[in-house]
Amino acid sequence: xxTLTTLxxxxxxxxxxxxxxxxxxxxxxxxxTEIHFIVVxxxxxLQPLLRQAQLLGHPRVTLKHASQTVTxxxxxxxxxxxxxxxxxxxxxxxxxxxxxxxxxSAGNTGALMTNAYFTLKTLPGVLRPALVSAIPQQHEKxxxxxxxxxxxxxxxxxxxxxxxxxxxxxxxxxxxxxxRVALLNVGEEETKGNDVVKxxxxxxxxxxxxxxxxxxxxxxxxxNQADVIVCDGFVGNITLKSCEGLADLLLxxxxxxxxxxxxxxxxxxxxxxxLQRSWNWLKPDHYNGASLIGLRGVVIKSHGDxxxxxxxxxxxxxxxxxxRDLPARIRDCVEQVLLEQE
Amino acid sequence: xxTLTTLxxxxxxxxxxxxxxxxxxxxxxxxxTEIHFIVVxxxxxLQPLLRQAQLLGHPRVTLKHASQTVTxxxxxxxxxxxxxxxxxxxxxxxxxxxxxxxxxSAGNTGALMTNAYFTLKTLPGVLRPALVSAIPQQHEKxxxxxxxxxxxxxxxxxxxxxxxxxxxxxxxxxxxxxxRVALLNVGEEETKGNDVVKxxxxxxxxxxxxxxxxxxxxxxxxxNQADVIVCDGFVGNITLKSCEGLADLLLxxxxxxxxxxxxxxxxxxxxxxxLQRSWNWLKPDHYNGASLIGLRGVVIKSHGDxxxxxxxxxxxxxxxxxxRDLPARIRDCVEQVLLEQE
Numbered sequence: 001x002x003t004l005t006t007l008x009x010x011x012x013x014x015x016x017x018x019x020x021x022x023x024x025x026x027x028x029x030x031x032x033t034e035i036h037f038i039v040v041x042x043x044x045x046l047q048p049l050l051r052q053a054q055l056l057g058h059p060r061v062t063l064k065h066a067s068q069t070v071t072x073x074x075x076x077x078x079x080x081x082x083x084x085x086x087x088x089x090x091x092x093x094x095x096x097x098x099x100x101x102x103x104x105s106a107g108n109t110g111a112l113m114t115n116a117y118f119t120l121k122t123l124p125g126v127l128r129p130a131l132v133s134a135i136p137q138q139h140e141k142x143x144x145x146x147x148x149x150x151x152x153x154x155x156x157x158x159x160x161x162x163x164x165x166x167x168x169x170x171x172x173x174x175x176x177x178x179x180r181v182a183l184l185n186v187g188e189e190e191t192k193g194n195d196v197v198k199x200x201x202x203x204x205x206x207x208x209x210x211x212x213x214x215x216x217x218x219x220x221x222x223x224n225q226a227d228v229i230v231c232d233g234f235v236g237n238i239t240l241k242s243c244e245g246l247a248d249l250l251l252x253x254x255x256x257x258x259x260x261x262x263x264x265x266x267x268x269x270x271x272x273x274x275l276q277r278s279w280n281w282l283k284p285d286h287y288n289g290a291s292l293i294g295l296r297g298v299v300i301k302s303h304g305d306x307x308x309x310x311x312x313x314x315x316x317x318x319x320x321x322x323x324r325d326l327p328a329r330i331r332d333c334v335e336q337v338l339l340e341q342e
Numbered sequence: 343x344x345t346l347t348t349l350x351x352x353x354x355x356x357x358x359x360x361x362x363x364x365x366x367x368x369x370x371x372x373x374x375t376e377i378h379f380i381v382v383x384x385x386x387x388l389q390p391l392l393r394q395a396q397l398l399g400h401p402r403v404t405l406k407h408a409s410q411t412v413t414x415x416x417x418x419x420x421x422x423x424x425x426x427x428x429x430x431x432x433x434x435x436x437x438x439x440x441x442x443x444x445x446x447s448a449g450n451t452g453a454l455m456t457n458a459y460f461t462l463k464t465l466p467g468v469l470r471p472a473l474v475s476a477i478p479q480q481h482e483k484x485x486x487x488x489x490x491x492x493x494x495x496x497x498x499x500x501x502x503x504x505x506x507x508x509x510x511x512x513x514x515x516x517x518x519x520x521x522r523v524a525l526l527n528v529g530e531e532e533t534k535g536n537d538v539v540k541x542x543x544x545x546x547x548x549x550x551x552x553x554x555x556x557x558x559x560x561x562x563x564x565x566n567q568a569d570v571i572v573c574d575g576f577v578g579n580i581t582l583k584s585c586e587g588l589a590d591l592l593l594x595x596x597x598x599x600x601x602x603x604x605x606x607x608x609x610x611x612x613x614x615x616x617l618q619r620s621w622n623w624l625k626p627d628h629y630n631g632a633s634l635i636g637l638r639g640v641v642i643k644s645h646g647d648x649x650x651x652x653x654x655x656x657x658x659x660x661x662x663x664x665x666r667d668l669p670a671r672i673r674d675c676v677e678q679v680l681l682e683q684e
Contacts, residue, residue, distance in 0.1 A: 032415055075531075075533070110529075136591065137591075138591060138594060149528055152528055152534075152535055152536050153536045153537075158491075161639050184580060185578040185580075186491055186494055186575065186576055186580060187452075189417075191417075192494075193494055193576065194494050194495045194576060195495075215581050217579075218578070218579065218581065218582065218583025218584035218585075218586070218587060219394075219583040219584065219586050219587035219590070220581040220585050220587060221584045221588075222584075222587045222588055222590070222591040223587060223590075223591075231580075233528065234528055234535065234536060234577065235576065235577055235580055237528040237559075237560065238527075238528060238559070238560040238573075238577055238581055239560065239580055239581055239584045240524060241559050241560025241561040242559065242560035242561065242563045242564075242581045242585055243560075243584055243585055243588045244560070244561050245560060245561035245564045245565060246563075246585045246588055246591070247560060247588065248561070248565075249478065249480060249564040250478060250566070250589070250592060258522065280400065
């Protein structure tokens with residue numbers, strides 16, 4: 001019998017409660033037959049849900065009680081100090097002790113980053129963990145973008161490392177050989193931007209292992225100009241969220257068009273449903289997990305308003321990163337870069 | 343007879359050449375009967391175009407020769423040093439000398455900002471000019487966002503002034519009383535973001551004349567949460583351009599949907615055309631002018647790939663700002679703020 005890989009699910013995070021986690025788990029047990037899941041959270045709440053889903057006593061499901069829950073409004077520092085027995089923290093500790101290979105949570109992003117950093121620590125040589133997500137490109141391709149909010153302020157060394165880690169992730173998870181790494185900036189010329197991006201560009205240019213393709217502007221984020229797009233967490237977070245805001249505005253605009261025209265209503269509604277599906281796919285952090293990389297273990301953040309389909313997608317991502325042992329690949333690559341810099 | 347207001351048009355800027363400027367001028371002469379236009383550029387090229395449009399000798403059209411043209415790839419510093427007789431610079435000088443009230447150009451953005459700053463100077467007390475544009479909100483409303491790229495690095499005093507200038511513009515140009523001013527950030531809590539946005543928030547909170555509504559996140563840019571959205575030019579430029587990139591991706595995605603389904607093709611094409619029109623409206627800097635505010639004169643930047651409709655829209659904006667004497671209103675308000683701070 002093959003050894004099972006274990007993943008820890010924070011069942012209490014997210015806006016939609018534990019039931020979406022249990023639904024996603026049901027699907028994951030069928031899809032991934034060599035994965036064992038530890039479901040972490042309030043057993044009083046979880047036992048009936050697991051029973052209802054006929055998963056109580058399932059050979060590949062373990063329920064682990066945690067007496068506290070991090071709420072969506074808890075400050076990160078508070079969650080760390082006041083909630084040592086939260087489902088989120090307990091799930092992360094299972095990764096820290098080696099009992100699980102990955103933690104998946106739809107909980108409070110700030111709290112997850114803080115608890116993960118505290119519990120798992122960064123890999124040797126890694127300055128800061130980064131939040132990375134796959135963003136859609138033309139022709140249904142994907143690129144990775146980081147940092148999406150873990151680090152609102154970054155120096156050039158940190159941005160450079162994000163490029164290194166992102167390249168490893170693009171290669172291992174997206175299967176892209178020699179991924180093109182680009183820096184997000186306000187222009188393509190070398191003289192553009194602030195001092196930090198200019199200094200980071202120099203580091204990329206000097207590095208023999210990075211396939212650096214230069215600066216890209218905002219309108220090229222979705223134009224398949226790069227496989228890894230590097231920026232600080234301030235720019236990354238605002239950029240991605242504003243795109244989601246625009247997608248919502250456009251969808252509402254289409255809805256308004258529907259209401260205007262009685263005759264075309266039925267027809268357009270069909271089309272609208274197709275679009276809505278496509279656009280859900282286009283909202284990356286809602287419909288795919290974001291990974292917190294650079295840590296000694298796999299941590300996947302599913303969106304706060306994730307449904308079962310989105311949480312399942314986050315589990316899929318955890319499986320992919322675990323199978324490729326992404327933390328070990330990142331550690332090796334960062335080590336190589338540090339040796340080259342000596 | 344009422345005194346005519348004079349506007350200067352840089353006829354040589356933009357990717358589409360002077361003909362779109364002449365087309366826009368034709369429309370503007372009909373719409374604005376009390377405006378006199380000085381068309382600045384190469385007379386050898388412009389005379390035939392004006393003749394063809396039956397505008398040569400028009401009582402409200404003056405042709406002013408300029409022997410040089412700033413190209414879209416000229417570096418800003420180079421355009422300033424090497425092209426003192428460019429159509430852009432001559433048009434700006436007409437504003438500086440008081441011969442014209444506003445300059446409208448579809449030329450190279452960086453060059454326009456540099457030449458405008460050099461030629462017109464900032465208003466008394468204004469630290470930096472800012473590029474501002476109206477961005478669409480739900481229910482066809484608009485908000486102003488600034489800075490969109492004139493200043494990639496800003497301190498808190500500068501961002502605070504952007505809020506002051508943006509509020510004046512929202513009141514004068516959009517007609518919004520007590521405009522809600524918000525700061526773009528990675529979270530709504532006071533502890534979020536970098537030191538500059540935190541310090542700017544304090545300045546807004548202390549100011550009696552600003553209706554400050556706090557931080558907003560990227561997904562609220564289009565959600566009618568604020569009338570004036572303040573950020574540095576690095577974040578503003580990348581955010582707006584990435585939204586444009588997303589709109590293009592979505593439009594392509596719809597095109598792909600059309601090709602997939604033969605039966606629905608005809609019908610969806612009609613709808614697609616409607617969408618394309620709406621979305622053009624949703625690409626603010628393509629289809630409305632961006633204003634460079636904080637200077638001693640009105641400067642409107644039309645998009646590089648502006649068509650006649652877009653250039654006309656930039657002229658409309660110049661008329662609105664000129665009629666309200668926006669520079670004087672900004673000067674008064676900045677003066678008041680400086681007095682309060684003493």
